[in-house]
Amino acid sequence: MVRSVRNLLVVEDDQGLQRQLKWSFEDYKVTVVENREQALEHIRSRRFPVVTLDLGLPPDIDGATEGLRALEEMLAIVPETKIIVVSGNDDRANAIQAVASGAYDFYCKPIEIETLQLIIDRAWHLYNLEADYRKAMKSSTTVSLDEIVAASPVMNTVARTIEKVAPSDVTILIKGESGTGKELIAKAIHRLSPRVDGELVAINCAAIPDTLLESELFGYEKGAFTGATKRKIGRIEYAAGGTLFLDEIGDIPQLLQAKLLRFLQERVVQRLGGHEEVPVDVRVVCATHQNLQEKIAEGTFREDLFYRIGEIAIDLPALRERAGDELLLAKFFFERYREQYKSKCRGLSPEAMQAIERHRWPGNVRELESAVKRAVIMSEGRYVSADDLGLQADHDDGQNEPLLSLREAREMAEKSTIVRVLTVLNDNVSRASEVLGVSRPTLYGLMEKYGLK
Ligand SMILES: Nc1ncnc2c1ncn2[C@@H]1O[C@H](COP(=O)(O)OP(=O)(O)OP(=O)(O)O)[C@@H](O)[C@H]1O
Ligand SMILES: [Mg+2]
Numbered sequence: 001m002v003r004s005v006r007n008l009l010v011v012e013d014d015q016g017l018q019r020q021l022k023w024s025f026e027d028y029k030v031t032v033v034e035n036r037e038q039a040l041e042h043i044r045s046r047r048f049p050v051v052t053l054d055l056g057l058p059p060d061i062d063g064a065t066e067g068l069r070a071l072e073e074m075l076a077i078v079p080e081t082k083i084i085v086v087s088g089n090d091d092r093a094n095a096i097q098a099v100a101s102g103a104y105d106f107y108c109k110p111i112e113i114e115t116l117q118l119i120i121d122r123a124w125h126l127y128n129l130e131a132d133y134r135k136a137m138k139s140s141t142t143v144s145l146d147e148i149v150a151a152s153p154v155m156n157t158v159a160r161t162i163e164k165v166a167p168s169d170v171t172i173l174i175k176g177e178s179g180t181g182k183e184l185i186a187k188a189i190h191r192l193s194p195r196v197d198g199e200l201v202a203i204n205c206a207a208i209p210d211t212l213l214e215s216e217l218f219g220y221e222k223g224a225f226t227g228a229t230k231r232k233i234g235r236i237e238y239a240a241g242g243t244l245f246l247d248e249i250g251d252i253p254q255l256l257q258a259k260l261l262r263f264l265q266e267r268v269v270q271r272l273g274g275h276e277e278v279p280v281d282v283r284v285v286c287a288t289h290q291n292l293q294e295k296i297a298e299g300t301f302r303e304d305l306f307y308r309i310g311e312i313a314i315d316l317p318a319l320r321e322r323a324g325d326e327l328l329l330a331k332f333f334f335e336r337y338r339e340q341y342k343s344k345c346r347g348l349s350p351e352a353m354q355a356i357e358r359h360r361w362p363g364n365v366r367e368l369e370s371a372v373k374r375a376v377i378m379s380e381g382r383y384v385s386a387d388d389l390g391l392q393a394d395h396d397d398g399q400n401e402p403l404l405s406l407r408e409a410r411e412m413a414e415k416s417t418i419v420r421v422l423t424v425l426n427d428n429v430s431r432a433s434e435v436l437g438v439s440r441p442t443l444y445g446l447m448e449k450y451g452l453k
Pocket of ligand 1: 180
């Protein structure tokens with residue numbers, strides 16, 4: 001990658017030092033400013049990957065209030081910039097505080113150019129590494145369908161399918177556990193279809209009582225039943241020219257299944273209490289978290305309807321099956337909520353990332369999203385911790401582990417201890433038996449028992 005000039009901003013009020021620093025760094029284009037306001041002005045107008053910041057700026061040249069304030073304000077504008085604070089030798093405490101509030105590193109006067117140069121070089125390289133990383137993340141986050149954050153091969157396949165089927169009018173069935181993004185996919189299909197200027201009308205078949213669902217879908221004529229004081233257009237008709245999204249289709253009562261099937265075959269609706277058959281031009285997308293085949297087998301879902309709605313089926317994998325997407329999504333939601341809640345938090349801690357990868361996410365993307373949102377709101381540190389996410393830091397939360405009897409638990413512990421000791425001691429059985437406090441024959445017996453030979 002071609003790098004342009006290496007811009008370095010030096011914030012220093014001592015004129016002697018200013019001169020010295022200005023000409024010391026051959027590889028950098030150095031800009032020198034002498035107070036907080038000027039520093040902010042420059043930070044806003046140009047990109048400085050690295051800044052050195054004297055903490056003792058006027059008017060508080062013997063303290064650090066002005067310098068610390070400059071640090072905070074600069075980071076608020078350009079959090080990715082590496083700021084190296086420079087302090088007097090008797091002022092390490094403030095320098096350390098600066099690092100705690102986000103400075104990249106600190107350096108105590110008197111200045112030795114070679115050492116400072118090393119720190120600056122390292123900061124510059126790190127800045128560029130991170131910039132490349134951010135760029136790579138950006139280009140891989142969208143599988144050409146903005147809003148759907150994914151990079152895993154399985155989700156790439158899903159994205160390709162969407163792109164292929166969206167332009168046509170085929171009826172689509174989206175299957176997936178709850179929180180996997182079924183609604184998001186339905187919206188994407190609508191957006192990528194020629195019907196994008198029409199409405200996307202969604203109806204959740206599980207949320208509407210059976211008795212009302214029919215009139216919601218098909219509408220009614222005045223006087224169709226007590227309380228029907230005027231004609232009402234149903235959702236299907238509303239969706240004319242657009243897309244009808246039948247969410248939780250598995251929950252549609254059996255009586256209505258026949259009626260829906262008829263609509264899908266003939267593309268006309270008859271309002272309740274009406275005689276007229278109204279043709280409706282609509283594209284239908286359905287979703288369910290249920291196993292419809294099972295429902296067919298137990299006789300609660302019509303097979304003919306199943307084939308009609310599933311002309312094309314899209315299987316959304318659970319989040320735990322999308323290798324790599326957990327972190328990508330976590331970072332995506334982190335950025336979203338950090339902005340929304342104006343959080344000062346700067347990122348996810350390594351242990352938080354580990355915990356995210358280890359968790360099984362039974363509630364899928366929805367669960368991840370709310371965990372990150374909660375963490376952004378709750379976090380008091382600079383980085384979101386596993387605890388903020390409601391996850392355990394260094395071991396599984398146990399919820400997903402099988403329930404064991406004490407004997408099984410003891411055996412598991414015994415086996416893993418033996419494996420560990422043998423590994424550390426390079427399979428030296430005599431030493432291992434000493435460490436484990438058992439005789440060699442006993443250890444051989446245990447290795448036999450656990451299949452470790
Ligand atoms: N790949 C993704 N990229 C970005 N956001 C996503 C992704 N998948 C899901 N989401 C977000 O996660 C949340 C849940 O998604 P959605 O409502 O589409 O899931 P669902 O499968 O319909 O869930 P449910 O079965 O509970 O109705 C939404 O806020 C959605 O925007
Ligand atoms: Mg949904």
